[in-house]
Amino acid sequence: MAARFRIKRKGVGEMLRMPGMQAEMLRRAEVIKGIAVATSPVDEGGPHPGHYKDSWETDSTARGGRRRDRAVAYLRNTSTYGRWVEYGNGTPSGPAQHILLNAAEIGGRNR
Template identity: 45%
Template sequence: MAGRQARFKMSTRGVGQLLNSEMIQGELLRRAEIIKGVAEAISPVGGPGDPHPGVYKASWYVKVVRKPVGRSQKKRPVAVVGNSAYYARWVEYGTEKVHPHHVLLRAAQAGGR
């Protein structure tokens, strides 16, 4: 066997099947749940004057959707971590009166492994 090289021929159909597999969807969901857990842990709750204490922290969700991705625009599973509180955007990015918390950014940096 000396001198023989291994050969590999990629099957684009096989790669597509892999990307759509339950295994990949499960891993996407696992990583998204980790990010969600970190986001919940570091979410601000608000002080005594907050009219909605804890709503932001309790509003995190995870879902796996099928979206067109890449040049081919074929539908592939994509994990989404989001927050349904109407003011989530302002907590993440801040306003002229409130500093940005970057909760989702920090959670993604810390938890997506």
């Protein structure tokens, strides 16, 4: 006789919001943050050398996602020019460097 499984949405929702799930999401974000910091460029001749590298932050919540029903963690760069480093500024002198994208790809493999 085959085993039967019946999913209970309430139970899955509780699991997705558990403190352990939130802690795991934050742990994974911290792994990706470490890679982002290690690969961040530093403009030694600029007005604020190392500011971009020092501006990585993580946080987490149990009420994230599109429906606010699951644990999530966030990694962001708070420097005012972080988006230009990531996506480029549209000129040959400012190409996209994709620091966060590359860190997420590498960090996703190094769980």
